[in-house]
Amino acid sequence: MKFFIDTANIDQIRDAQELGILDGVTTNPSLMAKEGITGKNNILKHYVDICNIVDGDVSAEVIATDLQGMITEGEALADLHEQIVVKVPMIRDGVKALKYFADKGIRTNCTLVFSPGQALLAAKAGATYVSPFIGRLDDVSSDGIHLISEIRHIYDNYGYQTEILAASIRHTMHIIDCAKVGADVMTGPLSAIEGLLKHPLTDIGLEKFLADYNKGN
Ligand code: G3P
Numbered sequence: 001m002k003f004f005i006d007t008a009n010i011d012q013i014r015d016a017q018e019l020g021i022l023d024g025v026t027t028n029p030s031l032m033a034k035e036g037i038t039g040k041n042n043i044l045k046h047y048v049d050i051c052n053i054v055d056g057d058v059s060a061e062v063i064a065t066d067l068q069g070m071i072t073e074g075e076a077l078a079d080l081h082e083q084i085v086v087k088v089p090m091i092r093d094g095v096k097a098l099k100y101f102a103d104k105g106i107r108t109n110c111t112l113v114f115s116p117g118q119a120l121l122a123a124k125a126g127a128t129y130v131s132p133f134i135g136r137l138d139d140v141s142s143d144g145i146h147l148i149s150e151i152r153h154i155y156d157n158y159g160y161q162t163e164i165l166a167a168s169i170r171h172t173m174h175i176i177d178c179a180k181v182g183a184d185v186m187t188g189p190l191s192a193i194e195g196l197l198k199h200p201l202t203d204i205g206l207e208k209f210l211a212d213y214n215k216g217n
Pocket of ligand 1 (some may be wrong): 031167
């Protein structure tokens with residue numbers, strides 16, 4: 001399973017990179033705004049800064065919602081850095097844009113996916129990644145993890161190569177549950193990733209090992 005961090009916060013991206021388990025970064029306009037990164041030039045520079053910290057894929061979202069606008073923006077984003085993956089919304093022109101980028105060899109992440117049908121279309125159009133938003137489904141009493149398992153089933157039926165990138169992950173159990181149902185990638189906050197390493201029995205056990213070692217010294 002690949003681990004992406006879902007933030008535009010440089011300190012958190014550095015922390016995750018230093019942990020040695022980071023495979024990439026996802027961002028969106030809301031995450032950029034949260035860090036106070038506004039204005040086209042600042043946002044583009046921020047993408048390059050992120051690429052220079054991590055080794056893996058960095059998703060950068062188009063703002064246009066028409067085909068030509070998405071193509072122009074997406075090509076400019078892809079030209080910024082070889083690690084950039086162009087994030088395209090699951091709308092009618094977005095599907096056309098995914099196909100256009102696939103034919104051009106530009107990697108994409110189809111975002112704002114909430115149903116198996118949308119995921120099937122994204123794969124048909126040749127998306128590199130599909131991003132089902134599991135936390136937002138849970139928010140409206142729909143089962144986000146179930147959607148991941150449905151997409152896994154459909155993709156495996158036909159051998160689609162599009163990677164399932166479980167997004168809108170809110171906590172550590174989301175990561176575990178996504179791993180159980182076969183998500184290829186998860187993207188979440190640093191807190192959810194760090195939750196994986198914590199167990200009270202580890203702390204208690206280590207304390208006892210050290211205490212016993214020190215008895216003889
Ligand atoms: O990866 C998508 C993510 O940024 C959305 O997360 O928590 O706003 O639903 P959230």
